[in-house]
Amino acid sequence: MWSWQPSPASSGLGLTQLPAGSLMGVTAQPVSRWRTRNWRVSVTAVTLAGAIARLVGDRDSIAWDEVYLYSWVHGKGFGQMMHLVAVKEKTPPLGFVLAWISDQLGSSPSLIRIPSLIAGVALIPLVAALGRRLGGQRTGLVAALLVAVSPFLVFYSVEARSYSLTVALCTASTLLLVRALKDGRRADWAAYSLLAALALMSHYTAFAVLAGQALWALAAFPRNRKSILLSQAGPVLAAVIWLPWLKQQVDNSSDELHRIAAISPLDFGNVSAIIGHSLVGHPLTSIARLPGQWGLGLVLVGVAIAAVALVVDRVRGRAPREPMGRPNIWLLVVLALAPLALALGVSLQPGQSMLLARNLITAVPAAALLVATLLASRGKAVLLISAGLVTTGLALGTVIELRDVQRPAxxxxxxxxxxxxxxxxxxxxxxxxxxxxxxxxxxxxxxxxxxxxxxxxxxxxxxxxxxxxxxxxxxxxxxxxxxxxxxxxxxxxxxxxxxxxxxxxxxxxxxxxxxxxxxxxxxxx
CATH class of the missing domain: 3.40.190 (D-Maltodextrin-Binding Protein; domain 2)
Known part of the structure; x- marks a missing residue:
């Protein structure tokens, strides 16, 4: 667990390394093995709870875009499937390749959801590990809890399309980038480059996160410029290999963007709606329906309690319980805003729009980590109350989703x-x-x-x-x-x-x- 602050006198990575929980030169006590073991047990329990919610959602019949994915992969040879994806689809091939492999396992159409289910469950410990490395154990555990019960992420974990896969790969690549910047091992840089390439080949919206990672790393770690730039070889090479089919997919995407513009043009209402849906709601129904007034109220009250406690502690000069270094906070801010910036940039084009909640899915882990940082930085009582309220509010939304807002039966x-x-x-x-x-x-x-x-x-x-x-x-x-x-x-x-x-x-x-x-x-x- 590490956080960093730039130091002109530093060497090696070019930054002063501080134990997790360090901020402005204040160092937290080392974490005991007992606490580490308890943390791992807690993350495992949260992951199992999240897996159960996702498996319950998997009872839904495949619907809508999943039918198209199934038609591209079922009963097709690998080459035929790749040709269909290249000329008829608007997203890169990795999700289709994994769905094609899953479809070979049997006759049930729902088998194509296996990659998304695995990615959706894996996202929970990935967020926990990233939060632990950036802020500390409490931050990681709270963030994992928010991700596990998020109705938005539960829905896309049961969606055969590659959204869940993309967000898991983006989160894993962020974790490896942070580890590579800390340790400087070539293996970590190579693994980061590979995961970044896989993320880009799962969905083009990953570009926003990958660009945000690179820009943050270059700004916060200028002495690692060479390693950072070399690590971009993976996604660049993947894009070059896919380049012959990219133009056709861009044309297909243009048609889709025009259709989205007809139902969700660029205006304040649509922007605020997709942000709300991605953070606390569902991509296809209103926040009034899910999580409902009670669920939304619990989330807002929980965040407000932690925010008020933060202000009071600042006035009284109390240090945060689990502080996060400023560069780490900036990383999360960049990753939370980059997908929205991409959606807004595309939507500024005449007759085009990316304003669907699903296009913000790669921002959700960073947003969860920012909220978890706020909740975990206060005392135990505030943490239990505020995190309990936020988690309960999101969980209410997930219960409504699994009980009343299923896909067509x-x-x-x-x-x-x-x-x-x-x-x-x-x-x-x-x-x-x-x-x-x-x-x-x-x-x-x-x-x-x-x-x-x-x-x-x-x-x-x-x-x-x-x-x-x-x-x-x-x-x-x-x-x-x-x-x-x-x-x-x-x-x-x-x-x-x-x-x-x-x-x-x-x-x-x-x-x-x-x-x-x-x-x-x-x-x-």
Whole structure:
């Protein structure tokens, strides 16, 4: 555990090395083996709790962008998959490569989530280790707790796309950069360079974090300029290798940025919304719904208590319990702001926007560490109260997410239909919310058994063909639809008017979630 302050008289790394907990020449007592062992046990327990939350979330059916990822990797050879990613996708290939490997393990579509789940769980001890090295054991443990119960990070740990992978690789690269600057070992510099390359090849938003790391290191450690610059060879080489396919992906990204601009243009409301969603909420629903007034209130009160205690201690001249060196604080500030700066910079371009909460995910660990630094720097009573309130507020959001804000329950709907379906029956799925315009048709199609899948019709309006087909076979028609929050009725819930007199509803089921999934059975009169 180390923190640093520049010193003109220093040698070696060019900086004076101080034990963790040091600030302005005040040195904390060494940490005992007993406390270190207890810290490791605590981090392990927090990691297990975070893993359980993520595994509960993994019960959701794959949905939306996950359907596209599945279509690029399932049943494809490695070369075919890479070609599809290069010409049709807008993100680099690492996440797809790992999803392709995971897909080879079995037939379940949810296998493509394995890399994200592993990365999401690994992020917890990574943040703990980074916090311990920058500030101390309390800082690392509190930060790990915040990451473990963050509803935003729990959601993306169960998202097959590479967001969780990217944030874990960025955090690991930051940890290795800090260690390399402390020890100066070539192995650490090489490992940092490799992880930085992997982060960049997982998602282009990693560029903001990697650039922030490099600029901070050059400013805080000028005598290590050569090692810092040489370590950039990894991400630069990765970008050069991927360069032949980069232009096509940039074009694909441009189309995406135009679509985002239509729903989330650059204004104060959208900027504040994505910041709030990434810190305490969920990427696809309002903060009023998740974590709700109680959850948000607990988080704000907890932070306020620690902030007031900080001011009081400063007035009384009390030193922080676990101070963090100023260069370390600047590192976290840079890493927390760099992704937002990238999103704002792109969104300044006419007709383009990056203002989606998911594009700030790489900032969340640094933000958690900054909050943990505030909470851990006060006395034990303040720490327990403030950290307890913040953690409880975030945990309330995660409970709401896992209980009420799941992805569309296409798997449950498919199972229910399969238990009732008979030859001659037809199945209709509304495509607009389930990836129906993707290569595989719909998320429902991935879950249905062979017979119902063969009778599936994907429709966004009308349904005459399916009803007509069922009349020829004397069968029934099953419809799966989606009801949006605050909507009075499902999007698609009854036979077309021309057929309404010949069919009546004989069965219905619904499943709660981010959008309510509803299924109906219509039989001939």
């Amino acid at each position: 296409t798997g449950a709907a498919a199972d229910a239909i399969a238990s009732r379906w008979k030859p001659g029956d037809r199945v209709i799925d509304l495509c607009c919310l389930s990836g129906g315009d993707g290569p595989l048709g719909t998320a429902l199609a991935l879950q249905l058994t062979k017979g119902p899948r063969a009778s599936l019709t994907v429709l966004s309006r009308g349904g005459d063909s399916a009803y007509a087909a069922s009349l020829k076979t004397n069968g029934r028609v099953f419809i799966v639809g989606y009801q949006l929050p605050r909507a009075s009725a499902p999007i698609f819930y009854a036979p077309p008017k021309a057929w309404a007199t010949r069919f009546h509803r004989t069965w219905a089921r619904e499943w709660p979630g981010l959008v309510k999934t509803v299924a109906w059975e219509f039989s001939q009169r």
